[in-house]
Amino acid sequence: MNARISNPHVELEERYCAHNYAPLPVVLSRGEGVWLWDDHGRRYLDMMSAYSAVSFGHAHPRLVAALAGQARRLAVTSRAFYSDRLGLFLQRLCEMTAMPRALPMNSGAEAVETAIKAARKWGYRRRGVPDGQARIVVCRGNFAGRTTTIVGFSSxxxxxxxxxxxxxxFDSVPFGDAEALEAAITPHTVAFLVEPIQGEGGIVTPPDGYLRRCREICSRHGVLMICDEVQTGLGRTGKLLACDHEGIRPDGLVLGKALGGGLLPVSAFLASNEVMEVFAPGDHGSTFGGNALSAAVGYEALGLLQDGELFANTREQGHRLAEGLRRIQHPALREIRGRGLMLGMELDPRFIRARTFCERLMTCGVLSKETHETVVRLAPPLVIGSEETDFALQAIRDVFQGLPHHHA
Structure with missing residues (x-):
């Protein structure tokens, strides 16, 4: 496509921005609900939600009102002082998740780094692990962010x-294998860090009962179970948390993305009093983490979840989308994975690569992005309705209909 050459906005990004992304050739200028518009006024259905950050849709009126109202009053002072917004936000967050305390940050990666620091110090102070020897078990295929510590345990x-x-x-074990977790635990193991569904890994879902088994193993060995729900949390899978599907409560919880209502970065690490007590003033912090603007938006975002209607809609539309995808009969479609409105289509690259599939979807008025070259992610805002879901399904069917039934 020649958009990179002919569009002045693309040319400016290509000229001045580091080439650390390969965007689809579309220039977006406006969003409302589940829809996006490009700089030429063409409308697209958003089937990606900025990796779950836009779970409430674009420019949700209640969230925009909270943002604007708070911006006129107070935005950032740092946590050198108290604010009249942070405590209310954290109270709502802790009460809804049944976690005693929260440490507010900005990005999901920052919250994961916070979890790592907390787990290590807890191991040294509470478990008696020799200083500098704490170990954390992670899963292959994980994605927890881009910091040097986090990419250090990426596979x-x-x-x-x-x-x-x-x-x-860090010690890496196969995702979905509880026995491998138990085998990896040593006297120096302080935590197990796991995504309930691996998002960037390809929307990979573990076997039923996996999280319950891991919870039992961690409890028996005195190891913290930390669930990274940056993508899966806050309704994405049809419940507040993905771990709620198995009725387990982790010792530590990482939230982000949707917590900022699609308007600004907000994240948090939540944990028990015992874990949080390892932090003293000066141990850890963030200039922007917990600012009044973020707290006001996060408070309102959580309020949108309290009546449960978005969870019900997510389950209904997720089922409609998944069943519609499973009815597509084409040899290029290998598998449909996921839960709620966090789904992935595994494609056979001998027919079409996921990037090419997304480019063709774009011409049909649907925007998404590939992951791991063979998976198309389908994760629209949770406010999507049946008409929009059917629009996405028809676009997907149209792309498959344009493919040969025999690979090259």
Whole structure:
């Protein structure tokens, strides 16, 4: 496509921005609900939600009102002082998740880094692990962010290439294998960090009962179970948290993305009093984490979830989307995975690569993005309705109908 050459906005990004992304050739200028418009006025259905950050849709009126109203009053002072917004936000967050305390940050990666620091210090102070020897078990295929500590335990070669040395302290096991977790635990193991569904890994879902089994193993060995729900949390799978589907409560919880209502970055690490008590003033912090503007938006975003209507809609539309996808009969479609409105289509690259599929979807008025070259993610805002879901399904069917039934 020649948009990179002919569009002045693309040319400016290509000229001045580091080439650390390969965007689809569309220039977006406006969003409302589940719809996006490009700079030529063409409308697209958003089937990605900015990796779940726009779970409430674009420019949700209640969230925009909260943002604007708070911006006129007070935005950022740092946590050198109290504000009249943060306590209310954290109270709502802790009460809804049944976690005693929260430490507010900005990005999901920052919240994961906070979880790692908390788990290590808890291991040294509470478990008696020798200083500098704490270990954390992670899963292959994980994605928890882009910081050097986090990419150090990634199993994706590109995420690590050229960015070492890494600090170590992580043991990797297969995702979905509870026995492998138990085998990896040593006297120096302080935590198990896991995504209930691996998002960037390809919308990979573990076997039923996996999280319950991991919870039992961690409890028996005195190891913290930390669930990274940056993508899966806050209704994305049809419940407040993905771990709610198995009725378990982790020792630590990482939230982000949707917590900012699609308007600004808001994240948090939540944990028990015992874990949070390892932090003293000066141990950890963030200039912007917990600012009044973020707290006001986060408070309102959580309020949108309290009546449960979005959870019900997510389950209904997720079922409608998944069933519609499963009715597509084409050899290029290998598998449909996921839960709620976090779905992935695994494609056979001998027919079409996921990037090409997304480019063709774009011409049909649907925007999404590939992951791991063979998976198209389908994760629209949770406010999507049946008409929009059917629009997406028809676009997907149209792309498949344009493919041959025999691979090259």
């Amino acid at each position: 994706e070669a590109q995420y690590r290439d050229g960015f070492g040395p890494f600090d170590g302290g």
